[in-house]
Amino acid sequence: MTKQDLIRNFCIIAHIDHGKSTLADRLLELTGTLTEKQMHAQVLDSMELEQERGITIKAHAISMEYKAHDKKTYFLNLVDTPGHVDFSYEVSRSLAAAEGALLVVDAAQGVEAQTLANLYLALDAGLEIIPVINKIDLPSARVEEITQQLVDLIGCAESEIYKVSAKTGEGIAELLEAVVTLVPAPKGESDSPPRAMIFDSTYDNYRGVIAYVRVVDGSIKLGDQLYFLQTGKTYNVEQIGILRLARISRDALHRGEVGYIITGCKDIRDVKVGDTVTEFHKRKDVQALPGYQDPKPMVFSGLFPADHEDYESLRDALDKLALNDASLRYDPETSVALGFGFRVGFLGLLHMEIIQERLEREFDLNLISTVPSVRYRVIDTKGQAKWLSNPVDFPDPGLIDHIEEPVVRGQIITPKEYVGAVMALAQERRGEFVNQEYLDMTRVNLVYDFPLAEVVFDFYDRLKSQTRGYASFDYEFQDYFKARLVRLDILINGDPVDALSMIVHEDKAYDWGRRVVDKLKDLIPRQLYEVAIQASIGSKIIARSTVKAMRKNVLAKCYGGDVTRKRKLLEKQKAGKKRMKQVGSDEVPQEAFLAVLKID
Amino acid sequence: MNPLLNTDKESVFSLYIHLPFCVRKCPYCAFYSSEVNSPKQMENVILGILHEAEFYASQSPWNERKIHTLFFGGGTPSYPRGELIEACMAGINQLFDFSENPEITIEVNPGTVTSQKIASWKKAGINRISLGVQSLDDKTLRKLGRIHTAEQAVKAWQKLRDAQFDQYSVDLIYGAAVSNPIDTWVSTLDDVLGWNPDHISAYGLTIEPDTPFYEQVLEGIQIKVDEEIELAQYNLARKKFADTGYHHYEVSNWSKPGHHSHHNVSYWDGTAYLPLGPAGHGFDGNRTRFWNHSNTEMWLKSVFERGYGRDDSEELTPEQQFEEAVVLGLRMVDGVEERRLEEAANHAGRTWQSDALKKFISNCYLLRENGILRYSNEGIVLADEIEAQLTG
Numbered sequence: 001m002t003k004q005d006l007i008r009n010f011c012i013i014a015h016i017d018h019g020k021s022t023l024a025d026r027l028l029e030l031t032g033t034l035t036e037k038q039m040h041a042q043v044l045d046s047m048e049l050e051q052e053r054g055i056t057i058k059a060h061a062i063s064m065e066y067k068a069h070d071k072k073t074y075f076l077n078l079v080d081t082p083g084h085v086d087f088s089y090e091v092s093r094s095l096a097a098a099e100g101a102l103l104v105v106d107a108a109q110g111v112e113a114q115t116l117a118n119l120y121l122a123l124d125a126g127l128e129i130i131p132v133i134n135k136i137d138l139p140s141a142r143v144e145e146i147t148q149q150l151v152d153l154i155g156c157a158e159s160e161i162y163k164v165s166a167k168t169g170e171g172i173a174e175l176l177e178a179v180v181t182l183v184p185a186p187k188g189e190s191d192s193p194p195r196a197m198i199f200d201s202t203y204d205n206y207r208g209v210i211a212y213v214r215v216v217d218g219s220i221k222l223g224d225q226l227y228f229l230q231t232g233k234t235y236n237v238e239q240i241g242i243l244r245l246a247r248i249s250r251d252a253l254h255r256g257e258v259g260y261i262i263t264g265c266k267d268i269r270d271v272k273v274g275d276t277v278t279e280f281h282k283r284k285d286v287q288a289l290p291g292y293q294d295p296k297p298m299v300f301s302g303l304f305p306a307d308h309e310d311y312e313s314l315r316d317a318l319d320k321l322a323l324n325d326a327s328l329r330y331d332p333e334t335s336v337a338l339g340f341g342f343r344v345g346f347l348g349l350l351h352m353e354i355i356q357e358r359l360e361r362e363f364d365l366n367l368i369s370t371v372p373s374v375r376y377r378v379i380d381t382k383g384q385a386k387w388l389s390n391p392v393d394f395p396d397p398g399l400i401d402h403i404e405e406p407v408v409r410g411q412i413i414t415p416k417e418y419v420g421a422v423m424a425l426a427q428e429r430r431g432e433f434v435n436q437e438y439l440d441m442t443r444v445n446l447v448y449d450f451p452l453a454e455v456v457f458d459f460y461d462r463l464k465s466q467t468r469g470y471a472s473f474d475y476e477f478q479d480y481f482k483a484r485l486v487r488l489d490i491l492i493n494g495d496p497v498d499a500l501s502m503i504v505h506e507d508k509a510y511d512w513g514r515r516v517v518d519k520l521k522d523l524i525p526r527q528l529y530e531v532a533i534q535a536s537i538g539s540k541i542i543a544r545s546t547v548k549a550m551r552k553n554v555l556a557k558c559y560g561g562d563v564t565r566k567r568k569l570l571e572k573q574k575a576g577k578k579r580m581k582q583v584g585s586d587e588v589p590q591e592a593f594l595a596v597l598k599i600d
Numbered sequence: 601m602n603p604l605l606n607t608d609k610e611s612v613f614s615l616y617i618h619l620p621f622c623v624r625k626c627p628y629c630a631f632y633s634s635e636v637n638s639p640k641q642m643e644n645v646i647l648g649i650l651h652e653a654e655f656y657a658s659q660s661p662w663n664e665r666k667i668h669t670l671f672f673g674g675g676t677p678s679y680p681r682g683e684l685i686e687a688c689m690a691g692i693n694q695l696f697d698f699s700e701n702p703e704i705t706i707e708v709n710p711g712t713v714t715s716q717k718i719a720s721w722k723k724a725g726i727n728r729i730s731l732g733v734q735s736l737d738d739k740t741l742r743k744l745g746r747i748h749t750a751e752q753a754v755k756a757w758q759k760l761r762d763a764q765f766d767q768y769s770v771d772l773i774y775g776a777a778v779s780n781p782i783d784t785w786v787s788t789l790d791d792v793l794g795w796n797p798d799h800i801s802a803y804g805l806t807i808e809p810d811t812p813f814y815e816q817v818l819e820g821i822q823i824k825v826d827e828e829i830e831l832a833q834y835n836l837a838r839k840k841f842a843d844t845g846y847h848h849y850e851v852s853n854w855s856k857p858g859h860h861s862h863h864n865v866s867y868w869d870g871t872a873y874l875p876l877g878p879a880g881h882g883f884d885g886n887r888t889r890f891w892n893h894s895n896t897e898m899w900l901k902s903v904f905e906r907g908y909g910r911d912d913s914e915e916l917t918p919e920q921q922f923e924e925a926v927v928l929g930l931r932m933v934d935g936v937e938e939r940r941l942e943e944a945a946n947h948a949g950r951t952w953q954s955d956a957l958k959k960f961i962s963n964c965y966l967l968r969e970n971g972i973l974r975y976s977n978e979g980i981v982l983a984d985e986i987e988a989q990l991t992g
Contacts (some may be wrong), residue, residue: 550982560616
């Protein structure tokens with residue numbers, strides 16, 4: 001038996017809150033990888049925001065030693081996966097680093113949309129699936145029903161499903177044994193030139209970029225000169241090793257092993273998730289491992305500092321976040337209304353929210369974000385295709401042959417009583433019905449194709465409120481399809497407010513324009529003259545509202561000579577004016593830019 | 601130069617005496633007063649006021665100056681027994697210099713007038729009555745939470761008129777949400793003009809924080825009329841007063857020629873004023889504003905421990921002096937010497953000639969004539985917004 005035969009690489013896939021992290025903790029504890037003292041709850045999620053949102057954003061890996069019933073000591077590598085659809089490419093790379101997956105389902109909640117999405121990814125990656133029902137200790141556990149769901153879903157036998165409680169530890173020992181017996185040992189050639197796949201990377205202030213890798217063939221040794229196939233960069237191995245709670249350095253990593261490499265590289269963009277690493281001299285002899293993709297931002301939004309003096313701080317903050325997030329894209333953008341800022345590309349909505357929240361929380365920035373946009377493909381009359389992700393760049397309609405928009409396939413799992421409401425919502429969002437199936441007596445999986453633009457925008461909140469929080473949603477990019485899209489502009493007293501422009505479907509433009517101008521009417525304070533708010537497509541006005549002129553604004557009296565009070569009122573009024581953004585000769589409060597994001 | 605302004609500012613001061621007693625607080629009123637008033641408590645306050653007066657009577661600048669005006673405000677200064685006012689005035693008379701024949705006003709609530717009180721006020725040397733009529737429509741009075749009816753107001757007016765004080769003023773409030781707000785306002789205006797008072801104050805109802813009305817507005821109850829109607833009411837008043845020979849001299853004040861309230865004007869023209877009693881505000885005529893404790897017990901405690909009931913004060917910065925010069929100067933309908941505003945701006949390190957100023961002059965919200973800057977009829981109703989821009 002070779003060393004490779006004693007390695008098991010696996011991951012855990014689950015819907016949010018189905019207990020992935022607690023299960024990981026329990027495995028680490030049971031294998032003695034962590035003593036109870038080292039045991040912090042949910043050690044794999046280290047960022048504050050991750051813990052709050054109960055999701056794992058950045059993947060890590062951890063090695064355990066486990067003495068199995070056959071008396072042999074196995075090396076179990078748990079590769080953690082980011083749970084959310086926005087990071088599905090990263091999930092797919094993490095899965096590609098493993099041979100097996102624990103599919104964890106909550107005993108009370110049952111199969112959810114993310115369970116399905118992740119399961120499909122794991123099956124695509126050819127992983128051995130071990131179905132697990134967690135939280136069987138809950139009073140509300142419906143173990144029998146959920147068992148049936150899983151049997152129907154993956155076609156396993158009832159007896160193949162592991163029933164555990166990560167909280168109490170029940171069933172965990174059996175599950176560990178199953179990892180050894182069911183997950184195949186890694187394959188790969190020991191004599192071939194080395195090949196390793198980067199499944200994640202982080203930035204360390206002292207050591208630079210740390211690449212997390214799975215060695216597929218051969219070995220990578222300390223001091224090797226490495227070659228990165230996608231980027232064409234060369235770096236020397238300064239440190240190499242495996243991952244426990246800390247990094248444990250070794251002389252080499254061999255085929256089948258999971259670990260880390262430090263090369264002194266300072267730019268995370270050189271160390272791309274999914275890239276193949278080999279030895280420089282053998283670079284001509286190896287082929288890249290399959291599955292690499294450049295991270296593609298799907299959602300774009302302008303981010304502007306509320307106080308224009310914070311522009312430099314915003315740039316520094318984005319630079320810092322990008323050290324650790326190769327998928328974050330940003331370019332300077334100038335808005336007439338909002339001044340200097342950045343056009344930022346995100347993997348998805350959650351990614352966008354996380355970045356915005358981290359900018360505000362960790363860097364103490366007060367930001368104004370513009371309506372998120374997806375990336376459209378514009379084919380001009382000469383047949384040339386161009387990308388379009390900022391409404392400001394929308395070309396002259398006369399030069400456009402047609403526009404294509406990204407479409408995703410969405411899974412919505414909902415209790416059956418909400419099917420009507422969900423369908424109505426899907427209709428409203430230009431969803432095209434694909435399929436519907438009952439997961440059990442009470443729950444339905446609805447499959448729709450949606451324009452991505454329709455789901456990036458408060459779709460999830462609406463879905464949750466329509467189904468009293470019961471529905472879950474996940475999606476996967478399909479393709480680009482032709483659509484009738486127009487740019488809707490908002491004008492204040494005739495001046496277009498670039499930050500409020502958006503690209504919408506022609507059929508929705510009127511309704512949307514109406515709602516935006518009505519909302520703005522309530523938010524723009526009255527001024528000395530009437531303020532006209534208009535929505536237009538090209539030169540055609542499609543909706544209008546008016547903020548009436550201020551008619552009377554004079555303090556009637558000062559009680560008992562209290563001039564101080566009068567002056568404080570003046571100062572308050574002046575402070576209010578400072579928070580306004582000047583649009584032409586009109587003042588627009590910051591809230592107006594935020595409020596259009598929350599129109600229902 | 602505005603003929604109304606006090607030309608002798610350096611040698612005089614105004615005295616404000618706050619009597620914090622009310623039968624019942626009006627729901628719009630933001631000024632300090634109490635509804636719980638034992639005769640003993642009222643006496644204590646008067647004693648405190650005299651004590652405080654005695655303290656200031658030996659302090660500069662008050663000991664070097666003559667009394668320009670004296671004003672009993674509140675609260676309801678017509679609520680306590682007449683003898684208390686007499687005693688108060690007797691004490692004050694001995695402490696300050698009354699040789700300039702000052703204007704001495706008492707605010708009177710029509711629901712509290714008696715012949716006995718009128719006799720006492722006369723004896724005390726009060727020469728000007730400011731009657732809080734507010735409206736001559738009972739529905740409006742109820743909406744405003746007043747303790748009196750229209751009929752009581754008429755009777756009070758007659759009684760006071762018969763007593764032949766030197767000058768009479770009437771306070772009115774418009775803007776309360778009632779049915780037929782325009783008609784009831786017109787009829788109140790006509791009736792009051794029929795009385796031919798020397799002076800009229802007409803205040804737009806203002807919803808002040810920390811008042812019952814404020815809470816009611818938050819609850820969605822309509823207290824005020826639509827802004828358009830309030831503006832129409834103001835314009836009606838301006839028209840009627842002008843037609844009957846009243847001079848509009850301050851945002852909310854009109855008078856027969858020569859009968860403006862000297863006390864009111866002293867707040868706007870930089871005259872020093874001294875407060876006695878809880879919650880009063882004062883100004884030293886230079887750059888210090890100060891105010892008394894706005895709680896009777898705390899004020900009394902301070903007065904009897906230290907001699908005066910001052911809570912706090914502020915020294916105006918050049919920026920604040922500039923803001924005040926604009927706000928107070930332009931409040932006078934006849935305007936302000938622009939040179940003074942320019943000086944204040946320069947002192948604050950600013951330029952007075954701003955784009956905002958040019959805009960307001962070119963659109964005629966502000967009029968500039970012979971070095972005087974004043975609001976037009978269209979400008980004055982937007983004064984707060986315009987001033988925020990001029991000083992922004």
